[in-house]
Amino acid sequence: MKKAAITIIQAIGVFSILASALSLLPLENWYVRVFDFPRMQLLALSLLCITLYLWLGSKHRRRDKVLLVGLSLASIYQAINIYPYTALAPVQVKQAKQDNRQENELSIMVSNVLMTNQNYGKLMSLVKQKNPDILLLLETDSVWQNALEPVTQNYPYRVEIPLPNTYGMHLYSQLPLRQKRVKYLLEKEIPSIKTFIKLRSGIWVELHAVHPKPPVPTEAPNSKKRDAEIVLVAYDIADSDYPVVVAGDFNDVAWSRTTALFQEVSKLLDPRVGRGLFSTFNANYPPLRWPLDHVFHSDHFKLVQIERLPYIGSDHFPIYIKLSFAPENEYEQEEPEADEDTHEEAMETIEEGVEAAQEEEE
Structure with a gap:
């Protein structure tokens, strides 16, 4: 059961990494540009895979380390894209004063x-x-x-x-x-x-x-x-x-x-x-x-x-x-x-x- 769970996590993790990498390509094909859209979802998937893999995986094999590094890079990349649209980032448009006409x-x-x-x-x-x-x-x-x-x-x-x-x-x-x-x-x-x-x-x-x-x-x-x-x-x-x-x-x-x-x-x-x-x-x-x-x-x-x-x-x-x-x-x-x-x-x-x-x- 544990082995099957790890295999599923690995598959989802590889998908998250590839989807994040594809969106970096300067191509206009729909199957590339579609990955511009779900950045929040890919970030959530990557973080979930990291968490579950650290909990279930051995973490000592080379492929484990490669997967974790790939997921970490994907998470960082997606977070950088999303960050401006969070309350943590400075606003681009200032709030209007209440006394404006x-x-x-x-x-x-x-x-x-x-x-x-x-x-x-x-x-x-x-x-x-x-x-x-x-x-x-x-x-x-x-x-x-x-x-x-x-x-x-x-x-x-x-x-x-x-x-x-x-x-x-x-x-x-x-x-x-x-x-x-x-x-x-x-x-x-x-x-x-x-x-x-x-x-x-x-x-x-x-x-x-x-x-x-x-x-x-x-x-x-x-x-x-x-x-x-x-x-x-x-x-x-x-x-x-x-x-x-x-x-x-x-x-x-x-x-x-x-x-x-x-x-x-x-x-x-x-x-x-x-x-x-x-x-x-x-x-x-x-x-x-x-x-x-x-x-x-x-x-x-x-x-x-x-x-x-x-x-x-x-x-x-x-x-x-x-x-x-x-x-x-x-x-x-x-x-x-x-x-x-x-x-x-x-x-x-x-x-x-x-x-x-x-x-x-x-």
Whole structure:
């Protein structure tokens, strides 16, 4: 019995080590990039294997020592990736002062509704409760658009893109919008939105909404187009003269190299750093959760509140954030910065994504 248990632990341990090593490879294939996602799970597996192996194993044989060293390195690597999204790390976005004027605040709710989900009432109740200035809905079709009319009628400004392919997108705003642009950056059926929001104080804020395809066998064989779309948005933002917010389902985790590229090129901040993971997917399987839905912003803002909202019947939890425009504190928060190597990597990412899109069209 003990021998069988040790064999199982060894097998799980080897998997944890290989999965951690695979994620280090600079390859875009889905079966490599998928291991960017479960870093918390791989850390837990590695630590569990170490604990059980020290308890059950002999620890004197060479293979035992090799396994323990490998598991220790895997644990350290995963912990380094996760650390910024724990309360132990310093925050990237400072907390807004309570005396800030409400006219400078901007609240946003992002929800991937799951197109086949029919629990419309749960989402409508949340919208009524949180009453966000901006409501961004993803995977929405015409059925969802019609079902949500009782709450969306309170949002006079909107961009509605109902699609039957799970990439529909609906943006509702209580604040004025201008220059509402729907873009199809790399694929004709995958929209993104760029617009400008007028805060109650009169300040205009640039807003981007995104939802690229994930690198999974049923959607895309690799992450090239997803990565390129994310980096293209970053370059669109890089030279902006406005305060900026980017929101959506990136189909990428906060700690991936692509998200790091996005932040370095765009110079946007992540309010989760130093506060928690706020894992939004998968809502149906607690052991398999990671942060896929994001809100990034320029250093013009500080954080009032961030919250993962309750279950609505989707495979994603909604996320809610309230920001405060505080330009007098500019440069108080350290922006990510891109060096020459970063720009070279980013341009290569875009070129590979464009080539992949062109090959699919042919």
